[in-house]
Amino acid sequence: MRIPFLSSRRREYALDPLTVADAAAVSSLHQEDFVRPWTDGEFATLLEQDTVFGFAAREVGHGAEPPVGFVLARLAAGEGEILTVAVARTHRRQGLGWQLMDAVLRNLHAERAEALFLEVDETNLAALTLYRRLGFREVGKRPNYYRSPEHGPTGALVMRRDLR
């Protein structure tokens, strides 16, 4: 089901469930920000799994409307996990990341999941701030988990958001 919303800059967007047809588009969005981007095939394989779901954010009224942001999550044994989330640079800071994460939280509530987990680079201020504002708290740390040209080896924070 399509969920329309107005961004904080009053641009019109909509969220749709992510499908295998979006694999190539989300793979190219993923390339913008991740040191080891996932291929079209990796996204397609994930999206074919029953436990995996996600949402795409599209700007409304722009022809073919390719996704400008997306989130991919998994629900297994009553626990959700964010696999990845990204918003195109030119569409950031107007609430799309929040809307995408909120759609996952609402979906998991409806499925009566207990909690949502994620891992985030400890130097990723934008994502950390977003997650903390959404009610995630740190429950663990994996030292030297990521490696970037900019920061070298950095730790991953494991975060949890209770859903009940």
Ligand SMILES: CC(C)(COP(=O)(O)OP(=O)(O)OC[C@H]1O[C@@H](n2cnc3c(N)ncnc32)[C@H](O)[C@@H]1OP(=O)(O)O)[C@@H](O)C(=O)NCCC(=O)NCCS
């Ligand atoms: C993290 C990310 C998805 C956020 O997307 P976004 O659409 O820009 O986020 P939103 O506009 O919904 O931001 C919601 C809140 O998060 C916080 N936030 C977002 N970006 C921020 C930044 N650069 N610095 C500080 N706080 C930030 C703010 O509190 C913001 O609210 P505000 O704009 O009213 O202050 C985006 O920055 C991104 O794609 N980053 C690269 C990929 C990535 O790091 N993914 C996460 C991997 S774990």
